[in-house]
Amino acid sequence: MAPNTPAHEQRRVTVTPLVRAHGVGFSALGLVIFGVAIFLWLINAPLPTAAYGLLYIASAVLIFLGSAKVFEPPVSLEITPEAIRYCHRRGHWQITWENIVRYDVPRVHRGLELDEVPYIGFALRDIEPLLAEIAPRLAVYLLSEQRHLLVVALRHERPDIQDYSPYFEVPDRFVAASGKIYKGVQAMFATRCTHFRELLGYDLFVPVSALDRPPDDFLRWLKALQNTRT
Helix, strand or coil, rough: CCCCCCHHCCCEEHHHHHHHHHHHHHHHHCCCCCCCCHHHHHHHCCHHHHHHHHHHHHHHHHHHHHHHHHHHCCCCECCCCCCCEEECCCCEHHHHHHHHEEEECCCCCCEEEEECCCCEEEEEEECCHHHHCCHHHHHHHHHCCCCCHHHHHHHHHHCCCCHHHHHHHCCCCEECCCCCCEEEEHHHHHHHHHHHHHHHHHCEEHHHCCCCCCHHHHHHHHHHHHHHCC
């Protein structure tokens, strides 16, 4: 480490999601399939028209999915002794270590068993610093992207509820514990976090697709960073 580098920068670690590396493979496979289809067409291979159509569609889908993954930010998480920062192409959020109560893989009840969901959940002491930090575009995206997680949580944790509308018709006004009133996107995101805390025990979630290793390994690594951050 450079002697003039600040201590908090020296101890900054980053996470490059595995899904980004998979994107290169998808794109390459799509290009290979497209090349094979063109070659077969040039040599007049006796294939039905539908077969060529399927090859072209498969190559297009793979190239599209691969490109979408490749153009994700190269770093999904930045971790320092002070905070954890989640990076997304639509913005970021940041939480300090002192504001974290616990973190783990959330689980839902399926009969007498517990099933894990593909996220790392963070329970926070105070949601207001998050509301001040999160990018509005990211908050809007998460409200939409995590609807399926809310559906899973409601289905397994509150099967007795007949009317789910309070969980999906999110109000645009939220009164924080401090008494401060939030409106608009901040209020909607805060309300959704409250619902998740009620159902799953966590306010904030990072998808496992943003990790660079299996969830259990990531949790052990994160705990080790937390234990050595001082």
